[in-house]
Every structure is written in structure tokens, then in C-alpha cells.
Amino acid sequence: MGGVRGWATQEIISAENLVVVYQDGTRAVEDITFRIPEGEFFGFLGPNGAGKSTTIKVLTTLLKKTSGKVSIAGFDLDKSPGEIRKAVGVLSQETSLDVDLTGWENLHLQGRLQQMSGKALDDRVAELLKLVQLEDVAKKPAGRYSGGMRKRLDLASALIHRPKLLFLDEPTTGLDTQSRAAIWEYLEGLNRDEGITIFLTTQYLEEADRLCRKLSVIDRGKLIANGTPTELKESVGGDTISLTLKDASLRTKTKEALKAYPGVTNVVDADSGVVAYARNAGQIIAGIITTLDRAGIQPTFLSISSPTLDDVFLRQTGRRIRSDELSRRETEPFLT
Amino acid sequence: MTILYDTQSLLERYLTKLVRNPTLLGTNLVTPVIFLVLFSQLLTKFGEFLPTTSGGYLAYLAPGVIILNAMISAPQGGVSMANDLNSGYLSKMLLTQVRRPAILLGRLVTDMIVAVAESVITIVIAVAMGVTFSSGVPGILLILLTVAFFEFALSGIFLTVGIRTRKTETISAISGLLFFPLIFISSAMFPISFFPSWAQTISNYNPVSYASDVTRELVSGGLDPGTLAAAYVLIGIIAAVTFAATWYQFRKVVS
Numbered sequence: 001m002g003g004v005r006g007w008a009t010q011e012i013i014s015a016e017n018l019v020v021v022y023q024d025g026t027r028a029v030e031d032i033t034f035r036i037p038e039g040e041f042f043g044f045l046g047p048n049g050a051g052k053s054t055t056i057k058v059l060t061t062l063l064k065k066t067s068g069k070v071s072i073a074g075f076d077l078d079k080s081p082g083e084i085r086k087a088v089g090v091l092s093q094e095t096s097l098d099v100d101l102t103g104w105e106n107l108h109l110q111g112r113l114q115q116m117s118g119k120a121l122d123d124r125v126a127e128l129l130k131l132v133q134l135e136d137v138a139k140k141p142a143g144r145y146s147g148g149m150r151k152r153l154d155l156a157s158a159l160i161h162r163p164k165l166l167f168l169d170e171p172t173t174g175l176d177t178q179s180r181a182a183i184w185e186y187l188e189g190l191n192r193d194e195g196i197t198i199f200l201t202t203q204y205l206e207e208a209d210r211l212c213r214k215l216s217v218i219d220r221g222k223l224i225a226n227g228t229p230t231e232l233k234e235s236v237g238g239d240t241i242s243l244t245l246k247d248a249s250l251r252t253k254t255k256e257a258l259k260a261y262p263g264v265t266n267v268v269d270a271d272s273g274v275v276a277y278a279r280n281a282g283q284i285i286a287g288i289i290t291t292l293d294r295a296g297i298q299p300t301f302l303s304i305s306s307p308t309l310d311d312v313f314l315r316q317t318g319r320r321i322r323s324d325e326l327s328r329r330e331t332e333p334f335l336t
Numbered sequence: 337m338t339i340l341y342d343t344q345s346l347l348e349r350y351l352t353k354l355v356r357n358p359t360l361l362g363t364n365l366v367t368p369v370i371f372l373v374l375f376s377q378l379l380t381k382f383g384e385f386l387p388t389t390s391g392g393y394l395a396y397l398a399p400g401v402i403i404l405n406a407m408i409s410a411p412q413g414g415v416s417m418a419n420d421l422n423s424g425y426l427s428k429m430l431l432t433q434v435r436r437p438a439i440l441l442g443r444l445v446t447d448m449i450v451a452v453a454e455s456v457i458t459i460v461i462a463v464a465m466g467v468t469f470s471s472g473v474p475g476i477l478l479i480l481l482t483v484a485f486f487e488f489a490l491s492g493i494f495l496t497v498g499i500r501t502r503k504t505e506t507i508s509a510i511s512g513l514l515f516f517p518l519i520f521i522s523s524a525m526f527p528i529s530f531f532p533s534w535a536q537t538i539s540n541y542n543p544v545s546y547a548s549d550v551t552r553e554l555v556s557g558g559l560d561p562g563t564l565a566a567a568y569v570l571i572g573i574i575a576a577v578t579f580a581a582t583w584y585q586f587r588k589v590v591s
């Protein structure tokens with residue numbers, strides 16, 4: 001036993017100057033610092049390879065950090081990994097179940113490995129099977145479950161020992177829309193009704209926006225923005241005006257014209273065009289089109305939308321998190 | 337809660353998986369049964385040349401085939417460990433409070449149980465074919481203990497390879513490579529006196545010979561304590577080396 005009991009501290013996760021360098025020299029996490037209070041629904045948003053999974057592996061005792069100071073539920077990561085394992089539940093990115101065992105057996109075994117036994121364990125297994133709605137298939141081998149069912153069973157097994165803190169590494173990657181919505185509902189319920197602190201990583205903007213009360217945007221091992229989803233989106237500086245250009249050589253000229261336009265707060269490069277940010281874009285868009293037209297610039301595509309978390313990422317890095325997310329954004333096309 | 341609880345939990349997991357995949361157990365039994373039935377029939381006349389007193393070639397062959405079960409069960413643990421590493425299940429176990437050695441112990445005990453169970457079946461077939469186990473039940477129990485111990489000593493080779501390479505193909509290749517020379521250049525199938533001198537030399541160092549000789553003496557009823565001691569010392573040395581290698585690789589994964 002080391003450190004104070006988890007409930008005695010307000011911060012359930014504290015990471016200071018965390019650095020993770022792999023043996024091959026890859027710098028996966030570069031000096032990040034963050035604190036998460038108990039009861040929070042916190043997320044790491046970032047593209048593939050940003051360092052999200054590495055951070056989770058370190059915080060959950062699976063991977064050794066290179067340097068930095070980490071405390072989880074009041075316990076020092078270096079001194080009391082065993083106590084940390086008691087306090088946290090982990091849902092890994094790859095669903096890991098024993099496909100030969102039934103749903104019930106998977107949960108029961110997980111409970112035994114978490115040092116539970118007897119009626120207390122049997123009751124908890126029944127309770128969780130009910131929660132994730134797998135009671136009907138509890139006696140079937142997990143190998144015959146669909147992807148969504150497996151994820152739900154894996155989530156249940158992460159909860160078996162009633163952890164106060166739940167780590168989820170890309171919990172809905174690869175799931176269909178319906179399964180994703182189900183997982184979201186469970187997570188919201190666990191946070192709201194049982195007060196479980198949740199730390200999740202995601203590359204889905206919608207997921208981060210809907211679930212997380214606090215977010216850190218992570219890219220190439222560094223935290224590049226922090227705040228509530230609303231704060232982050234407001235930091236972009238207004239609505240988003242996206243323009244696609246036929247001729248890339250017009251890019252500089254377009255940017256200059258937009259920057260000079262009153263109300264435009266910022267202009268950045270994006271894919272095959274530019275993105276401008278402006279308060280009340282709807283009111284000034286007609287004027288912008290006229291101005292561009294006079295300058296001989298005719299965008300092939302133009303749209304206005306409220307800022308998304310992708311715009312936060314774009315503004316910080318000049319890149320989109322995922323290009324296919326872009327096409328899914330709700331846009332109001334303005335054809336010229 | 338103790339390490340025994342964790343070992344038992346994992347033992348139950350591994351045994352349940354085996355019961356759910358009966359083909360694996362069946363396949364494992366094919367070789368000993370075929371060897372026992374086929375060789376004893378094909379080489380009936382060979383018995384006339386044997387120096388042993390009674391029972392013919394079948395009585396000579398049966399103890400060697402029983403030892404075969406230890407060799408066939410040995411690679412299973414390595415395969416299982418490689419699969420758990422690749423599927424992420426081992427990581428999942430490491431995220432729990434399970435005592436780390438139990439993960440290895442549960443697996444080792446499972447494979448010893450399988451080797452013993454398959455030896456029991458082999459013994460039943462041998463008895464049905466007319467082999468007399470002159471040392472009775474105590475003798476059979478000592479035979480099964482020898483099988484379990486030998487299986488344990490060999491399984492470390494495959495556990496080490498499985499944990500290090502995470503490739504089941506490598507384990508199959510190594511077991512295939514070791515199996516035939518170890519079995520045939522030993523006293524398991526044929527008396528060493530029939531071999532050319534180079535093969536006799538190899539046989540004299542082959543642990544399969546030692547394990548087979550103990551079993552054979554127990555079947556015929558005249559166990560020489562020297563044979564038993566030599567076999568257990570040699571198997572013990574192998575076990576110490578292979579377990580140390582396994583533990584070294586396992587520590588690297590779990591810490």
C-alpha cells in the first residue's frame with residue numbers, strides 16, 4: 001500500500017511531464033501534463049498515431065514511461081501499480097475475449113482474476129449481463145457474437161470489479177452506427193449514474209463532442225489544445241467558411257482577399273482550398289463572394305458551417321484529423 | 337485469495353477451452369494409438385529377436401508410446417501463450433490483479449493433465465491389446481508421474497519460443513524437427529543394441545531413452561532404482577533449464 005486512498009484526492013489522474021520513448025527511438029508521447037478531477041468525462045481527441053493508446057497503456061500500468069510523474073486514484077504509478085489495477089477498468093482498442101468461453105464464463109473468469117468469488121461475483125456477472133443486454137446470449141460462446149456484442153461484453157468485463165475510473169481506448173472504432181450509439185449510452189449512464197470517471201481516446205469528432213465534458217486535442221505526442229468542446233470550438237473564432245479552388249495558384253490571392261475582409265478572424269490552408277473563420281458568416285457571405293468575384297476568384301465549392309472540433313485541430317496543425325470525417329460534416333453548400 | 341485461486345481459475349479456463357475443441361485432443365491421440373497398433377502388428381516377428389523375457393514386441397513398444405504422449409502435449413502451452421499474446425488476452429489478464437506466475441502455472445498444469453489423461457487412454461488400449469503392467473496401480477501412477485514430469489521439462493522449450501516469437505508456426509516447426517529424431521534415436525521404439533554405434537551414443541544421451549526405460553521397467557515389474565534416479569536427475573536438469581528460459585521470457589512480457 002502506498003499513497004493516500006483515491007477518494008481523498010480530488011484529482012483522479014495527474015500526469016506531469018509524461019514522456020514515452022520507444023526502444024526504437026520513436027517519441028510517442030512528448031512531455032504532456034494534464035489533471036483530471038474525479039467524476040469527469042474526459043477525452044483525448046487525435047488522429048491515428050497521435051500517442052493516445054500509448055498514454056493509456058502507461059496510465060494503466062501496461063507500458064513503462066520514460067520519464068514524468070503519474071498518479072492514478074491517489075497512487076503513484078511507479079510505486080503502487082497493483083493498487084492502480086484495483087481502481088481502474090480498461091477497455092482496450094482490440095476487443096479481447098476468450099472466444100471459446102461463453103459470455104457468462106468470460107465475465108466470471110474476469111471477476112475471478114480480479115479476486116472476486118462466490119455469490120458476490122455471480123450477482124455482479126448477472127447485473128452486468130443485464131446492463132449490456134447480453135442475458136439472452138450469455139450461454140453462447142463469445143466467438144459467435146457480433147462485433148458490437150463483443151465490445152459490450154468487453155465493456156462489461158472492464159467493469160466487473162466496480163472500478164472508479166474507466167479507461168477506454170477508441171471504444172467505438174470499427175463499430176456500426178447502432179452499436180456505437182449503444183456504447184455511448186452505456187458510458188453516459190456509467191458517468192452520470194454511478195459517478196465513474198471516464199478517460200477515453202477517440203479519433204471521432206462526433207464522439208468527442210457528444211460525450212466528453214473536457215477534451216485535450218493530441219497530435220504527434222503533444223497536447224495542442226484543452227477545454228470543453230464548446231470552448232474549443234469557440235476558440236476557432238467563429239463559423240467556418242470552406243472554399244475549394246479549381247486553381248491552386250489562386251490560394252495566396254484568395255487568402256489575402258479573405259484576410260482583408262471585415263469580420264474574418266482567421267484564414268488557413270485546407271486540402272484543396274482554404275478555410276476562413278468569421279463571426280456571423282451567414283451575414284457576410286454574400287459580400288465575400290462578390291469581393292472574390294471581383295478579384296477573379298471563383299470557388300468551385302463553398303460552404304458555411306458551425307465550427308467543429310476538426311477546425312480546432314486544423315487551426316493548430318494545418319491538417320484535418322481524418323479526411324473522411326470532413327465529408328460527413330453537415331454543410332450548407334453555396335454553389336457559385 | 338492466493339496464487340492457488342488464480343492458478344485454478346486459469347486452469348479451468350484452459351481445460352474448458354480444450355474440452356470445447358475436442359479435435360485437438362483427438363489429433364494428439366492419433367499418433368500414439370497408430371504407433372501402438374500399427375508397429376506392434378507390423379513388427380510382430382521382431383519380438384523373436386528381442387532380449388526381453390515376455391510379451392513380445394508389443395510389451396517392448398507400449399512403454400515408449402506412453403512417453404510419446406509427453407512429447408505430443410509439450411508444444412500446446414507455447415501455442416496457447418502465443419495466441420494469448422497476439423489476441424491481446426494476455427494484456428487483458430495483466431490489467432487485472434491476477435498473480436503473474438499463475439498465468440504460467442495454470443498453463444503448465446493444464447498440459448501435464450492432458451499428457452497424463454492421454455497416457456491413461458494409451459495404457460487402457462495397451463492393456464486391451466494384452467500388455468501386462470506388472471507393477472500394478474503404484475507402477476502405473478509412477479509411470480504417469482514420469483510422463484507429467486517429462487512433459488513439464490519439454491514444455492518450457494515451446495513456452496520460451498512461443499512467448500519470444502509469438503508465432504505458432506515456429507512452435508510447430510520446432511516440434512516437428514525434434515519429434516522424430518528424439519523418438520527414433522532412443523530406446524522408445526527399438527532396443528538400442530540394434531542401432532549402429534553413432535545412434536547408440538545419441539540414444540545414451542537422449543532423455544526419451546531414460547523416460548522410456550523407467551516406464552519399461554515399471555511395465556515389466558523390475559524397476560532398478562538406478563534407472564529411476566538417472567531419469568529423474570536428467571529430466572530435472574532439463575526442466576530447470578527450460579523453466580528458467582521460460583521464466584526469463586515471461587518476466588520480460590509481464591514487467
